[in-house]
Amino acid sequence: MNAINDIQAGEIQAGKGLTRALAEQARTLRFEDISAEARLWARQCVLDAIGCTIAGASDALVDILLAEMREQGGAERATVIGHAGKLPAPSAAIVNGAASHALDFDDVNLAMPGHPSVAILPALLALAEERGASGAAVLTAFVAGYELQCRVGKVVAPGHYDGLGFHATATIGSFGAAAACAHLMGLDAETFATALGIAGTQAAGLKSMFGTMCKPLHAGKASYHGYMAAKLAARGFTSRTDVLECGQGFARTHSPDFNPDRAFDAPPNGWYVCNNLFKYHASCYMTHAPIEAARKLREQHGIVPAEIEAIEVQVEEACDRICNIPQPRTGLEAKFSLRLTTAMGLAGVDTSRLATYSEAVAADPELVGLRDKVSFDFRTGIPNTFSAITLRMRNGSAVSAEHDSGKPATDAVAQGKRLEQKFAALVDPVLGADKAARLIVEIGRLETLPDLRGLMALCGA
Structure with missing residues (x-):
């Protein structure tokens, strides 16, 4: 060099x-x-x-x-x-x-x-x-x-x-x-x-x-x-x-x-x-992988929030110190809440919209109910951009999905169109x-x- x-x-x-x-x-x-x-x-x-x-x-x-x-x-x-x-x-x-x-x-x-x-x-x-x-x-x-x-x-x-x-x-x-x-x-x-x-x-x-x-x-x-x-x-x-x-x-x-x-x-x-x-979600970057994994589950399995018994989220342990505000009250706090943003992904809330992150959304009863079903499996040795989610359903079944938001785009032209x-x-x-x-x-x-x-x-x- x-x-x-x-x-x-x-x-x-x-x-x-x-x-x-x-x-x-x-x-x-x-x-x-x-x-x-x-x-x-x-x-x-x-x-x-x-x-x-x-x-x-x-x-x-x-x-x-x-x-x-x-x-x-x-x-x-x-x-x-x-x-x-x-x-x-x-x-x-x-x-x-x-x-x-x-x-x-x-x-x-x-x-x-x-x-x-x-x-x-x-x-x-x-x-x-x-x-x-x-x-x-x-x-x-x-x-x-x-x-x-x-x-x-x-x-x-x-x-x-x-x-x-x-x-x-x-x-x-x-x-x-x-x-x-x-x-x-x-x-x-x-x-x-x-x-x-x-x-x-x-x-x-x-x-x-x-x-x-x-x-x-x-x-x-x-x-x-x-x-x-x-x-x-x-x-x-x-x-x-x-x-x-x-x-x-x-x-x-x-x-x-x-x-x-x-x-x-x-x-x-x-x-x-x-x-x-x-970023295509208006929240802390460490919340993006759980949001994407939650969206996959919703889209691939037709998840209905009321049918979810428990939500198990696997993330790197550093996320606990970065974006794990358990009960956010404001829109700004909502951006740093793994629980709430995961709930948003499962409920189909548009996490790219700026207005999504508000006191009203943070207090929404359906989202709060989902938020409080989240438990964490904090891991070491995995990327802090990776998450795996398992949903335990009321009927006894379970479904899982994962996502890594730490990989750069491979098509810069397509990325440019999305950014525009x-x-x-x-x-x-x-x-x-x-x-x-x-x-x-x-x-x-x-x-x-x-x-x-x-x-x-x-x-x-």
């Missing part, structure tokens, strides 16, 4: 020079280096993230953040997606970042593990709008940040997320956003590594906040941290350039599993971005069908755009 030609493999395995090597790999990425397939996946990530941001822009948590950022004031240079007017670029990054994750409907990559695009894109769009950057420059910077954050995620897996309870979208995402912004700014090797150090010392976010407004805030803060890290580094702000591997650095303080050699694993399909997982349908469903009610269709076209030709002025104008209210 070119980025580590000057560093001995043994040194990387010991952790020496890791931050600089990752920075150099990201810094030297050029548009021509990115395969056509990876560019397609990257555009799909942009489309999906912008769609989720537009749909999430009216959430109450966004209104609170927007009011605060407007009160703080500053030079209005970046679009507030789904709203009228502009904000200072770092303020737009935090507001748009929170909006993009407000619905928990945005993409996932298990290498982090977390939500990659919403940590990077809000900062990158704000910076690009501020600097008048081209679409090709933005796409290249996005991929550079995406690949780096997945590699950082591999370095601290699994203990960072699974064991200690850090929300990788916030922590690992700060590095991805910093790398993307540093790339767009064309920072030199020393300054690029410094930006990662500044990002690393800001990185924070707890899984214990799932089900509250703080979880979407994590995406906004990752974008904000990344933007500020690159800008401060460019101004001469100092930091260590070995933040990942140094004593009391990010890896050793944030994970019991520091694995520097994993940083340069070859990802399946050649690029981490080509392993992106898109999702985008239209999210954006049409907010901006209208005409604007939504124009946005799909603009994002589809992102790398040909001389700047993002037209694209961002379409994103505003």
Whole structure:
């Protein structure tokens, strides 16, 4: 790998020079280096993230953040997606970042593990709008940040997320956003590594906040941290350039599993971005496999909820700490309830609809009855994207189904069509069908755009 030609493999395995090597790999990425397939996946990530941001822009948590950022004031240079007017670029990054994750409907990559695009894109769009950057420059910077954050995620897996309870979208995402912004700014090797150090010392976010407004805030803060890290580094702000591997650095303080050699694993399909997982249920990704298994049972066996005696759900034990709110009361809590989302799948509730996740649905007597029939078989050694469900029926019979939601699509073109349908469903009610269709076209030709002025104008209210 070119980025580590000057560093001995043994040194990387010991952790020496890791931050600089990752920075150099990201810094030297050029548009021509990115395969056509990876560019397609990257555009799909942009489309999906912008769609989720537009749909999430009216959430109450966004209104609170927007009011605060407007009160703080500053030079209005970046679009507030789904709203009228502009904000200072770092303020737009935090507001748009929170909006993009407000619905928990945005993409996932298990290498982090977390939500990659919403940590990077809000900062990158704000910076690009501020600097008048081209679409090709933005796409290249996005991929550079995406690949780096997945590699950082591999370095601290699994203990960072699974064991200690850090929300990788916030922590690992700060590095991805910093790398993307540093790339767009064309920072030199020393300054690029410094930006990662500044990002690393800001990185924070707890899984214990799932089900509250703080979880979407994590995406906004990752974008904000990344933007500020690159800008401060460019101004001469100092930091260590070995933040990942140094004593009391990010890896050793944030994970019991520091694995520097994993940083340069070859990802399946050649690029981490080509392993992106898109969400078609508006809930925590760990609930998707049980939902899909439940839907299979309903469709294949004509299941009638009233005839179910018991529901046995097998999932990986980490799901118990991620999305097992037993008696959700709010729509936000419902997104993190394995019991309730499984019940929704069995009852035929449309889990792709944003309105599904509400206080009324969480309190629906039929769903609550099904929810309370769920018991868990928590396993170790299976993917946390896998689930098997067995239904025990009142007549004494039993039926089972399973699903793994951790496998990337094999047909990117078909995936693109499905994402356009999702985008239209999210954006049409907010901006209208005409604007939504124009946005799909603009994002589809992102790398040909001389700047993002037209694209961002379409994103505003």
